Structure formats: C-alpha cells, structure tokens
Amino acid sequence: MEGASADEVVAMHARAADAAAFSLAEASEDQLSAALAAMADRLDDARVELADANAADLAAAKDAGMSPALLDRLQLDAPRIQALGDNLRLLADTEPLPRETPVRELPGGLLLIERRRPVGVIGVNYEARPNVTIDVASQLVKSRNAGVLRTGSAAIGSAGALHRLVIEPALRSAGLDPAALQLIGRPGREYAGALVRQPELIRLVILRGSGETTAALGAEAARHGVRVLAHAEGGGVLYVDAAADEATARRLVREGTDRLGVCNRVNLVLVAEPIADLLEPVLRAELAAAGIAVSAPPLAHPIGHEWALDDGNEATVTMLRVPDALAAAQLANTETSGLAATVVTEDAGTARQFLDRYRGTGAFWNATTRLLDGHKLLAVPETGINVDHMPGPRGPVTYADLHLRQYLVQPVAPPDRR
Known part of the structure; x- marks a missing residue:
C-alpha cells in the first residue's frame, strides 16, 4: 500500500486478521497447544537469524544514542530466547480454561450457562522489547484471539524476524491461518495512533509501555470508542x-x-x-x-x-x-x-x-x-500489567483475561434432533 496513510495500513492489517480470526476461534485445544510448542521449537531453529536481526537493531540503536537501560530492553540474547521457549512450552501444557460453565437452572426447565468467547481482533502496542512479540502472540493464540501488533521502531527488525521465522510457520504447521496474527512492519509512531482509531475493526487495544505516550494513546482510544488495557506508569x-x-x-x-x-x-x-x-x-x-x-x-x-x-x-x-x-x-x-x-x-x-x-x-x-x-506470579506469560482502579483485569494480564462473557440460556435437556 504505497502512499497509504497510517490509518489505512492498520485497517488493512486488521481486516486480514479479522478474516482469519475464525481459524483460532474454532481450533481444537490440541491445535493451539501444537502451535505454541512449534513456536518454541522454531525459536531454537532460528537462533542464528534472530541473533543477526537483533544485532542490527542494537547497532542502529547504539548509533542513535539509546541509553543502556533501553538497550537492555532491546536485547534478545540466548538466555532470553531460552526463557521465551520455556514459557511457550509451559503455556502449551497449561490446562485450557472451560469454554462453558453451567451456572444454575432457571424456571421453565431452562439452564443458564456462562460462555467464554474470544474478543476477535486485539490490537497491541508495545515498546522496543522483541521478546514481547512472542509473549503477546502466545497469549492471543491461547485465548483464541486474532491480533495486530505494533512495536517501537528500534525493534522492528527483531520483531519482524520473530514473526516471519517463528510465529507464522508455527501457526501454519498446526493447521491455523498465519494471517490471524499481523505485525505492522513499518516504523513510525503514527501507526500506534492509528491502532486505537479502528473501533469497527479493533475494539480492544493493549497498550504495553509507560509514560506520556501510553497515556496519550489511551485518551485517543477513548475519543474513538476503543477500549484499552493500559500500562501507563510503573515503579x-x-x-x-x-x-x-x-x-x-x-x-x-x-x-x-x-x-x-x-x-x-x-x-x-x-x-x-x-x-x-x-x-x-x-x-x-x-x-x-x-x-x-x-x-x-x-x-x-x-x-x-x-x-x-x-x-x-x-x-x-x-x-x-x-x-x-x-x-x-x-x-x-x-x-x-x-x-x-x-x-x-x-x-x-x-x-x-x-x-x-x-x-x-x-x-x-x-x-x-x-x-x-x-x-x-501466575506461571504464564503476560501481555502487560494493568493498574486501573476499576473492576476487570488488574495486575498481570494473561490469556485468561482476554475473553468476552456470554450468557447462554437453553433447555436443561436439549431436544434430540435425531
């Protein structure tokens, strides 16, 4: 999309993710586990390519005068790759949460059931930490949500390599549509703003980061009717x-x-x-x-x-x-x-x-x-830490929080259609 605006580019990615969202929503638990395990395997297989991509990001960041603390965030070294793989295998083996839970019987021979439904397409904006690309992707897969990911410009090379060499082939090997997880591969903060201006396509955006930028994105999202899980400050x-x-x-x-x-x-x-x-x-x-x-x-x-x-x-x-x-x-x-x-x-x-x-x-x-x-704390990766003073996900946000609650009322004994 040469010459397209940031909003148009993000909308294109969101539509592609939405079209593939059913692949995760309808997948078997075995497929989801297989995809996560395959990500872990492909992290091992692609260590050399990932190291090269990260070295290029680090060199460019050093030339640009990035501080030592931020360079530490940007680094994707062997211990961190090993930790990512361990987390993926742990998540693959984590017992899935029930998709339906009976609540109580209602008058008239009816049964109330609480269902967990995927959100659909979730946007994620995160700072220049390549490892978050895998953390977030794994949470979206486990929760059956499609996603559009956007990282800081300094980490685009590393994030792109992770998406291309790990996430996409792992989804494909498990029989899932790799288009369900999109990565915005273009630098520029304008894409972060565009991510929170797509209420018809992206209704929830996870803002992982700190400071004024995240707070500004949260305010922009509110103006457009987009719900956010924001990590605006720390310490x-x-x-x-x-x-x-x-x-x-x-x-x-x-x-x-x-x-x-x-x-x-x-x-x-x-x-x-x-x-x-x-x-x-x-x-x-x-x-x-x-x-x-x-x-x-x-x-x-x-x-x-x-x-x-x-x-x-x-x-x-x-x-x-x-x-x-x-x-x-x-x-x-x-x-x-x-x-x-x-x-x-x-x-x-x-x-x-x-x-x-x-x-x-x-x-x-x-x-x-x-x-x-x-x-x-919870023995699973997180998408971020939410500090909101309101009901809902608070603290480390994991796959268990990324769902919609639906109430189903049906006959206690559904009729036999045979």
Whole structure:
C-alpha cells in the first residue's frame, strides 16, 4: 500500500486478521497447544537469524544514542530466547480454561450457562522489547484471539524476524491461518495512533509501555470508542520499617534494582524515621555498590518520578523518610502509579497495617516488587500489567483475561434432533 496513510495500513492489517480470526476461534485445544510448542521449537531453529536481526537493531540503536537501560530492553540474547521457549512450552501444557460453565437452572426447565468467547481482533502496542512479540502472540493464540501488533521502531527488525521465522510457520504447521496474527512492519509512531482509531475493526487495544505516550494513546482510544488495557506508569516502592531485618532490607534493595529499565523495579525507597539514621547509610552503600545514585530531599522532581523512563538517569532511586507504615502506604497510594509496593518488617501487625492501607496492584511483604510479572506470579506469560482502579483485569494480564462473557440460556435437556 504505497502512499497509504497510517490509518489505512492498520485497517488493512486488521481486516486480514479479522478474516482469519475464525481459524483460532474454532481450533481444537490440541491445535493451539501444537502451535505454541512449534513456536518454541522454531525459536531454537532460528537462533542464528534472530541473533543477526537483533544485532542490527542494537547497532542502529547504539548509533542513535539509546541509553543502556533501553538497550537492555532491546536485547534478545540466548538466555532470553531460552526463557521465551520455556514459557511457550509451559503455556502449551497449561490446562485450557472451560469454554462453558453451567451456572444454575432457571424456571421453565431452562439452564443458564456462562460462555467464554474470544474478543476477535486485539490490537497491541508495545515498546522496543522483541521478546514481547512472542509473549503477546502466545497469549492471543491461547485465548483464541486474532491480533495486530505494533512495536517501537528500534525493534522492528527483531520483531519482524520473530514473526516471519517463528510465529507464522508455527501457526501454519498446526493447521491455523498465519494471517490471524499481523505485525505492522513499518516504523513510525503514527501507526500506534492509528491502532486505537479502528473501533469497527479493533475494539480492544493493549497498550504495553509507560509514560506520556501510553497515556496519550489511551485518551485517543477513548475519543474513538476503543477500549484499552493500559500500562501507563510503573515503579515499585520499598518501605523499610522500624522492625525490618537489615539483611532482608539489603537483599530486597539489590533484588529490586537488578534491572533498571523495567516497570517493576524499585523506584522509591521509604525508610521509617526511628531507624533512618542507622539504616539509610547501609542502603545507600548497597545502592552505590550497584552503581545506583540516590535522589533525596530537597527533590527537584515529583516523589513518584519513574526513573526507568528518565533517559540517562535510570540508575537512580528516590529515598525519603516517613513516620511509619501507614504514612508509607498513604504516600505510595497518592504519589506513585500504584503498580507495586513492598513492606520490609518482622512485625506481622505492622505488615498487615501497610498491606491493608495500600491500594496498589501488587502488595508484597518481605518480597521483591520484581515478582509482579505474569510468569513469576501466575506461571504464564503476560501481555502487560494493568493498574486501573476499576473492576476487570488488574495486575498481570494473561490469556485468561482476554475473553468476552456470554450468557447462554437453553433447555436443561436439549431436544434430540435425531
């Protein structure tokens, strides 16, 4: 479609996915499992080609001055390919959810059944992380949904190789229509905007990423009547209580900052006033040993500033003192995204105070916020993490969330048509 607008290009992909959607909707469970297992096998078979495509993306990104944290997101190395394959095999073996569940009998000899139906075509916009291409594709296959995928320009080469060498042939080998999963292979943010302007073709868009861009896409989707599952902001909170074990606090600081370009890393460290003079220097030393700077009062930025998105300053955390657990939870509620928070304490009563007051998506006691991840928590890949304050999918969104509920009423004993 030479000369076509972004909206026209996205609409073309959406129509192609829609035309092939029945292939997934009507597939047997064995076919879906076979497709996922074949993706895992083809990841192994295509390691050399995938490495070449990713190396080209990385070289171009370095030349363009991409920060180390973002380069880390872009990398598709052997361990990450291995992890993708392991996740695919795990998902292939995951017991399918029931497509129909009897609810109750109604008067007049009728039976109410709740059915799980595919959404149809789901749009997905995600940052320059090649591995997300496979994560998302696998979730769509498992949930029987077609999809239109769009990634950041820096990862187009890697994503294209994954789509061409892994996803398409795997679907074909399982007897499924490879057109059900489309990838927009053109660079440009205009395609992200077009993805949320197709209400007749794409009624749900998963926005995986963080920051102002995702928030703007969510607003654009609302103007066009397109529903989104958005991950607009991230950043984990670590509250170190007066009854904290020092070794545990030090460990959780290390675990929470092992990767700096991810949403569930420790972003804000809160220390209880009674132990601040003693423990702050210990935590600062732990961070300094990892090459991480501390931003402390007076702050020149909002308390919940997300360092993972601060190009060049990703290796930073904010550190503040708070009176107690209730104050820490309240600050986490009002000043951060509400993604995740950890309380570090040996006092069960204090832990319960914090956990009951905190309203965020993931709440942890003596455990790292890095666990807020579909695979780590639920043993299946995720399409993203939703932090909405409303009923529906919240936290890691997996294939189990990507369906429509339909109520079927039929006779308790359907007539025999023979």
